[in-house]
Structure formats: C-alpha cells, structure tokens
Amino acid sequence: MEKMNDSNAKQMYYGWKIVAAILTVLTFTSGLSFYNHAIYLNALATQPAFNVSTASTAVSIFFFSSGITGLWVAKWIEEYDPRICISVGAIICFISLLLLAYVSTIWQLFLVYAFFGTGFSSSSLIPATTLVTRWFHRKRAMALAIASTGLSLGGVILTPVTAFLVGSLGFTLAAPIIGAFYIIGIVPVTWIWLRSDPESMGLNIDGDIDEPNLKEIAPQGEGVIMQTVTPGTDYEANLEENITLKQASASRFFWGVSLAYIFLMMAQVGGIAHQYGLAREILTEAQTALAIAILPIASIVGRLIGGWLVDRVSIRLFSIIMMVLQASSLSLLSGGFNVISLYVGLALFGTSVGNLLMLQPLLIAEAFGVRDYARIFSFSNLMSSCGTAVGPALLGFVYASSNNLYARPYAVAAVAGALGLVLFLLGGKIKKAVVIS
Template structure:
C-alpha cells in the first residue's frame, strides 16, 4: 500500500481513510484521496484529520458540554436553569462578535497563533467555572469562554479547509467537521462521569487543561496556513507546465488574446459583492433560527432525557445525538456530490424541524432516542452546510470575512436558543415539552427563510 520511502504517518493516514471509506462503502472517497501506490499523501488530508482531532476537543468541551455545565451550575444555590441558560447564550454571542476579528486575523496572519491564543483563553475560562459564586462572575467566564472557542474552532478550521481544497471541498469539510460530533461521542460522556465522580469543582479545571492539551500540540505539529506556503496547490493537483501557464480567450474582434492563469487564491467575490446578493441574506438570516433551534435543543437535551431516564441512562442517551451526527455528516458528505446542495440543505432543515417535534411530544423512551438520533443527523449536516454553502456561492477570496459575518448573525440564534428554551422551561412548570415545540417552530421558520434566498449560483 505504501512505498518504503513514504513517511509512516502517510501510511497511517492512508489506512485510516481507507478503513473509513470501506466501512461506509464510500468507494469514491478512497479514490479521491488516493493516487497510486508510489505517490505520497497530499498534505491537505493531514490538515483535515488534524482539524478533525482539534474540533473533537473544542466542540466536545464546549458545544456539546453546555448541557452538563448548565445542569451542574443550576445545582448551585446561587444560580438556576434560567441564569445558567443565559450564560450559555453569552458564550455564543461573545464568540460571534469575536469572530469578526478572528476572520481578519486568519486572513492576514498565521491561523495557528489565533488557535493557540483561543485555546489558552478557553482553558482558563473553563477552569474558572469551578470557582464562580456570583452571577457576574458566571457571565464573565462564559463570555471569555466564547471568545476562546471562536478563536480556536470553526472560523480558522473551515478557512484552512477551504484554502486546501476546492474540488474536494465538500468531502474534506464533511470529514474535518466530523470532529464537532466526535467530541460529543467521546468527551461528553467522559465529562459526565468526571463531574459525577469528582464533582464539578474538580472536574472543571481538568476539562480546561484537556482543552489546552488537545488543541495546541495538534495545531503546531500538523496545521499549515495554506498549500502555497508549502509549495503545493489546492487538492494536490500538479502545477501547470510551461505550456499550461497561459491560455487563450476570444477577443472582441474575433482575435485570440493571451490571458494569465486564474489565481486560485483569489477565486471568488468580495464581501461587498456577497452582501448585495439575496442568497447571502437568505442563508444568514435563516441560520439565526436554525441555530436557535439546534443549540437550544442540544443545550437542554440532558434535562430532557433526565425526565424519562435515570442518571446513568441519561449519560448514555446524550451520546446518541453526537454519534448520529457523525454518521449523518459522513453520509451527507457523500450525498452532496450526487445531488443539488440546495435540495440537500432543504431536506436537512425539514429533518431538524421534524425531529424536534418528535422530542417535544415526550411520549416514551423510544421516541426520545429516535428523536435524538434524527436530530443528531440534522445537527451534523447543518453545521457542515453553512461554510460549504458560503464557499460554494462566494468562493474563497474573502471567505473568512463573509463567513464571520454570517456566523455573527447565526450567533444571535445560538445565543437566544438556550435562553429562550430555559425561559419556556421555567414557564412550563419545569417541563421540556413547550421548549422543544418552540425549537421545532424556529427550525421551520429557518427553512422558510432559506427558501426566500433563492437558488445557489456557485462560482
């Protein structure tokens, strides 16, 4: 499989990719990342798997762990579910605002510095949750946590993937963003057990240290700013020969005019041009409501499951959503290459609204588990679809800036979701049926708004 001269890490990565492809019967995944037996692995795939590992820690210790933090903090006599829910909202809101500066940094400077700074901030913020006693301390800690998460997670990660891949972008993003869900499968149940066995006061600093150790070494060992920084080209394509460096174009008078090759680094349009399109506003506003439904549903899943299950069963139930998110995202990455990405997005949005409706019924354990599984499939794909839709529609010329603005708008929804569902929980006699009906309605509104954006016109 690997030549004797190939580095061992190339062999390991090739085997890992092949194993995943064989398991899910994605034969074209194998052919997309493999060349012949004597060719080295394109470094971009190392970037993808490094980001997968990095996102496993950042999402597992933040995005999916909010349900644990919310429950643990609500048990503190100084706080309640409503107060803790608002703290989670501040996490997402501060992260969205910070994303504007993160986008500028990763566009102009080495993204690894930004990721490392974010990991350090997140480590201290998460550790400090063990010592908060006042509401202002709680809110301040979550705001800094949001800043650190924004700097170390999605914006720099998706920016790197879009730089390294053009033709295989959907597949690369689907694999890399699997880390978002893998964190929930691997780390969330572990954190539940840590909190249960050690208490939140001891578990929080340990989780903060885990965030730091899980992000910074990976960042500096494997991540690189762009393929051009290593003398490579996106997707690992061969540089053009001297005869291919120029092309011909029909002039206005019928004569052939020599034109320079297209600069892949400038592929796309500016933010000013993007914001003038109906599609930009359609997807950006839609994701406010889609993320309100998604993050609100995730943040309160632990409390929802605990209404029907024991504590040990609940710890297992919260792993259903991220596990189904992984499977759903891998299947989604395969399907996107075979159908309209817009139709696929519409189907996923319908799935989210339907699964939240099922969770809102709260009939029995079976509907709970089925609802979490279907909801997880929508979670995995919606998180992947936003950067993919933006990259497909507007290119990578100012991708970081365009995505950061769209991400800021969606952060209004992620910020509102936990708080709105927390208020509904308190107003509904501490029961979760009404909150999940609200989440399902928000998902339906997001679908309608996305449809108003019109068809995707990829560059």
C-alpha cells in the first residue's frame, strides 16, 4: 500500500489536466466571440440597416446579457455538472453564429447578440474559474494564469483564421464553419478531461494523498485559521464553513473589488477595442500590424509571470501595482508621442490586461473561499460586465466628439483606470475570519 501511495504521489496531479482543458476552452470562447465582434459586425455593416452605432450597441448587449446570465450559470454549476453548462453554452454560441449570418434588421441583431451573450457566459469565465478554484489552493494563482492564457491565445490564433474565412468565403458561408469550430473545440475537451472537483475522482485539493489537507475557514472578522481535513472526506463537507454570497455582499472588500472592476474593465476593454484606430493615427500599415500583436503577446507573458509572482507576494499589493500600471500605460498611449512610446505603452498595457483579468477571481477566492465562489464571482462579474459593455462605446463617443483623434479617449480610459484603483483602495485589506467552533 505504501509503495502504491508513493507511486500515486509521483503522478501528475489531475488538476493540471483540468487547467490544460480550460485553457483550450477559453481559447475557443475568446477567439470566436470576444475578439471577433469587429469581424462579425464589419461583415454585417455592408447592409444598409447597420452602422457603427448599431454595432457598438450590439456588443454592449452581448456583455450585459453575459453578465446577467452569469448569475444563473453560477447557480447551475453549483448544483449540476459544470460540463453540461459549458456544452450548452457552446451549442448556444453555435446557433447564434448560424443566425447571425441571416439577420437583416436591428432588432434581429440585438436579439441574436443577447442570445450569443448567454452562450458565452455559460461556456467561459464563470465555469472556468470556478473549476480551477475548486481544484487548486496553494498554486491557484499559477493555475489560473495558465488557464486564462487561453483568453489571449484565442485572439492571437483564432481571430486571424476567422478573418480569413469571412474575407474568403463571405460571412454567410463562414458563419456555420466558425460555429462548428466552437462545438469541436469545446465540447469534446469538456467531456473527456473536465471533472467537477477533486472529490469526484477520490482526490484532495492540490493532489495531497496521505497528509491531511489544509482547509481555509471563511472570512467574517480579523485574521484566519487553517483547519486540517482528513483525506478522502466529502468535498462539499470541506467547504461548509466558507463564506456565503450574503455574507460576502455585506463586506466592504467585496464592494471595493466589484465597483473597482467596473472602471478597470471599462478602461481595459475600451482601450483594447480602439487600439487599431489609435495605431493607425501615427503608424504605417506595416507598423500597425506589429503594434496590434504587441498587446496580446505582452498579455500572455505578463499573466504567466504574474501567476508566478502572486504565489510569492501580497495579492493586494500586486493588484495595486497592476492597476497603477494600467492607468499609467493608458496615459502614455493618450500622449501619442511617437512609434516607440506607442509600442512601449501597448506592451505595458498588455501586461496589466493579462494580470487584472486573472486577479478578479483570485481576489474573490482569496477573500471569501470556495464554497459559494461561483455565486459571489458571478455577482461581481455582473458589475464588471457593465464596464466591459460601456467601455468601447464610451471611448467611441469621446473619439467622435474630439475631431476623430484618440488622445482624449485614452485619457478618459486612464482616468477610469485611476478611479478603479481608488475604489479598490477604499475597499480595504483582505480580511479573513477566525471562526471558533
């Protein structure tokens, strides 16, 4: 028996297979939805019924729908197998892409985009981060960093492919092919490798075999205690004392994080959405092609380095540094000085983008534990989705009212990022409770 346990201990923890599967899922969800809106809507813009304003509104509806659906998704994945939720989300996105090729009126576009948003929410961040949080405690930051790299890989790998398909075949023929990619890339991986939690496979969180696990007792006051849990005990029992959504929503820290992320995501997504237009103001076509590749690459590298650092430094301090970096880089981009400053600004902005998206679920899990994580994160994510939805439209409006120049829009984004930092600081430090039984 002892030799068998030694052999098991040397095997790779199954949680890392979960991470690889989620990386794949997020690559397809981001590459075929989040990063592809401009491609889809530009294809539809050839019709007289649609214009830039209509397109911006459709994207906003997508993110609002995604945020609202997230509340239901969180409840579903707590009560049922998350693989069902992810698969249903992929099917909804497939159907949405089929329908999108045939919309001819504004109300049809808005309806399909709302439906598309529900599918995206069901198959993306909420189930993905919930699964990583369930499987990891000690190396949660690195696990999330690796898994969420798929968000950037989707833009780097799949978005150019879909742009080629739409340009070569036309949107009507390309849409069902892109939708098929969504199903093929997500559903098989989900059912072959994803599992709800370690207990479903007779494992303990982090892969501990023979030693007792450490269980984090939920925050309700000052300090923290760690309690041992016997290996093999029921996973749900291990989470009993983690904080609930009701308790979390009564804390200052929850509101500090959630309100901060409204403005952080407003600045981030707005800045990403308009980077091409910003680059074209001062760069040639060849220089612009290089410029728009800088941000996703910096995002990937920055996220992986950040995942390694967060396990070794204060997560709150690291979050503050990334928020300062985002506001500063957006300020640099608003200056429009020269080619070098633009490249440097995009690299710094990309570094903050990669880390801030990862830090929101980490902060929620660190402060409030795992048991009700999905509901707590979905509530926080609903608020940040408002910033995500408003950001591109807000910067577009400022651009239109600024003689079609991007200096002022990126200055507005920098202010939004700074406001997010202030709100985060007002939320105070992460507080964990001493629970005395």
